[in-house]
Amino acid sequence: MEQYLVMFKLREESYGGSEEEAAFMLSDQIIPSLERLSEIESDNGVMGGFIEGQRSGAFIFSVKDYEELDKTLASLPIMNVYDVDVAPLQTISSALDRDRNIVGEVKKAAGL
Incomplete structure (x- = not known):
């Protein structure tokens, strides 16, 4: 499984307006x-959630691949009113392995 950090932020043009518009957005999209x-x-x-007092949220999605994430996000009605930033995450164990390999290569190159 791959993990992605997904940040949601309500578009400025999406909030405001009448009480009717707000009720529609809540019931139809949110x-x-x-x-x-x-x-x-x-x-x-x-896992994750919306940030209290703000119009944004941070989530970590665990999916098979980016295509699955894309389909999942596209299925959410809030995609009509939120901007989304996506960043792939590297696991801690993978980062540790990478850095240990780099140290090994540097030591080998230095003759240590």
């Missing part, structure tokens, strides 16, 4: 997306 994220969370496919 709540269905939260319900879907809750299902994914139950399957251990995502």
Whole structure:
């Protein structure tokens, strides 16, 4: 499984407006997306949440590949009102292995 950091931020043009627009956005986009994220969370496919007092959220998705992440994000109604930044994550053990290999190569090159 691959992991991706996904940052959601509500587009400025998406908030404001009338109470009717806010109610529509909540009932048509936000709540269905939260319900879907809750299902994914139950399957251990995502962890994280929305940042209190802000219009943004940070999540770590565990998926087979980027294509699966893309399909998952595209299925969320909030994609109509949120901007999303995605960054692949390297596991701690993978980073440790990489750095140990670099140290070994540097020592070998230095004749140590």
